[in-house]
Amino acid sequence: MPNPLLFQPYQLGEITLANRVVMAPLTRNRAAGGLVPSPYAAEYYAQRASAGLIIAEATQVSAQAQGYQDTPGIYTDDQVAGWRKVTDAVHAKGGRIFLQIWHTGRISNVAVQPDGLAPVAPSAIRAVAKTFVGGAFVDVSEPRALELDEIPGIIADFRHAAANAIRAGFDGVEVHGANGYLLEQFGKDGANQRQDAYGGTIENRARLLLEVTAAVAEKIGAGRTGVRISPVSPANGITDSDPQALYDHIVAGLDRIGPVYLHVIEGATGGPRDVAPFDFGRLRRLFAGTYIANNGYDGVTAEQAVESGAADLIAFGHDFVANPDLVERLQAGVPFAQLNRETLYGGGAEGYTDYPVYDRA
Numbered sequence: 001m002p003n004p005l006l007f008q009p010y011q012l013g014e015i016t017l018a019n020r021v022v023m024a025p026l027t028r029n030r031a032a033g034g035l036v037p038s039p040y041a042a043e044y045y046a047q048r049a050s051a052g053l054i055i056a057e058a059t060q061v062s063a064q065a066q067g068y069q070d071t072p073g074i075y076t077d078d079q080v081a082g083w084r085k086v087t088d089a090v091h092a093k094g095g096r097i098f099l100q101i102w103h104t105g106r107i108s109n110v111a112v113q114p115d116g117l118a119p120v121a122p123s124a125i126r127a128v129a130k131t132f133v134g135g136a137f138v139d140v141s142e143p144r145a146l147e148l149d150e151i152p153g154i155i156a157d158f159r160h161a162a163a164n165a166i167r168a169g170f171d172g173v174e175v176h177g178a179n180g181y182l183l184e185q186f187g188k189d190g191a192n193q194r195q196d197a198y199g200g201t202i203e204n205r206a207r208l209l210l211e212v213t214a215a216v217a218e219k220i221g222a223g224r225t226g227v228r229i230s231p232v233s234p235a236n237g238i239t240d241s242d243p244q245a246l247y248d249h250i251v252a253g254l255d256r257i258g259p260v261y262l263h264v265i266e267g268a269t270g271g272p273r274d275v276a277p278f279d280f281g282r283l284r285r286l287f288a289g290t291y292i293a294n295n296g297y298d299g300v301t302a303e304q305a306v307e308s309g310a311a312d313l314i315a316f317g318h319d320f321v322a323n324p325d326l327v328e329r330l331q332a333g334v335p336f337a338q339l340n341r342e343t344l345y346g347g348g349a350e351g352y353t354d355y356p357v358y359d360r361a
């Protein structure tokens, strides 16, 4: 039997992936010491290095960008040094790794904001959403609207974070434009009621994501820049009145900038794929680069998607938590281990580096 396409190498810009299985970004809240990746992070990611590409967890671009406890950053030299241990460990095992760079915007709480100030957002509209601080899920805080003259600073923070990620040895970065965080808050009209150049029309609402992507691509190269979007996901209490028109515009704009990949959460993040009518095939056709599909895939649907050309690469999220050898399990057709929800967020090695590989006995 020929080797299924899912397990064949793929050329992503200048880097060669061993297969077409991607580890989706997974927040694990273990960067307790100064928001530097935990001592266990290198082992955790190295255990998963047989993925064709790892996209490391959402990592804030500044102190203001933080929304949850103990999520890592990439804006200080100590954080860069911490991440260098992770990238070295993954590369030593022949893996490839990007970093997802993140501003949470209104999905934050004063408890994790510098000086306890209000989180920032396109408009002063509080999300109906929770964040994780002090070991518990709590309501997000009331945000304040960013001033127009603060926006260049946000773009600069992403650019600086991307440069730091390359210094830390990452093969590239993924701009987090999904799941109800800052860049998506600007895009979707349920969170953006601005009346300046960043609000109102689709063109204006899309502007920040496109400017951030262009700035990152200019800094580190479009070939090392990816973008993640979630057009219809209600994650973190976000809504939009016309997502197809919005994302047709965004993806056409991204195509002109030319990031190496577009990573699309198809449906409700971690939930139903058919949450709202949406033509993901249109986005695929609008974007000339690599299309990574995510959300609810299994071995069968993943292989179908790459064989049919619907996607180039398939990202798996929660299955990578309890299955460090997910690629080998997919290839062998053996069952997946189930994750323990109790140890998802925070803590140490338990539920993080102690999931075993499949035991044939």
Ligand SMILES: Cc1cc2nc3c(=O)[nH]c(=O)nc-3n(C[C@H](O)[C@H](O)[C@H](O)COP(=O)(O)O)c2cc1C
Residues within 6 Å of the ligand: 024, 025, 026, 027, 028, 057, 058, 100, 176, 178, 179, 228, 265, 269, 270, 271, 294, 295, 296, 297, 315, 316, 317, 318, 319, 344
């Ligand atoms: C524990 C956990 C943490 C997550 N953290 C992130 C994150 O940091 N960034 C992100 O874009 N998505 C995050 N997600 C969403 C996943 O990347 C993925 O989109 C989702 O799990 C759906 O894929 P799946 O059906 O293969 O699990 C997270 C999901 C889980 C379960």
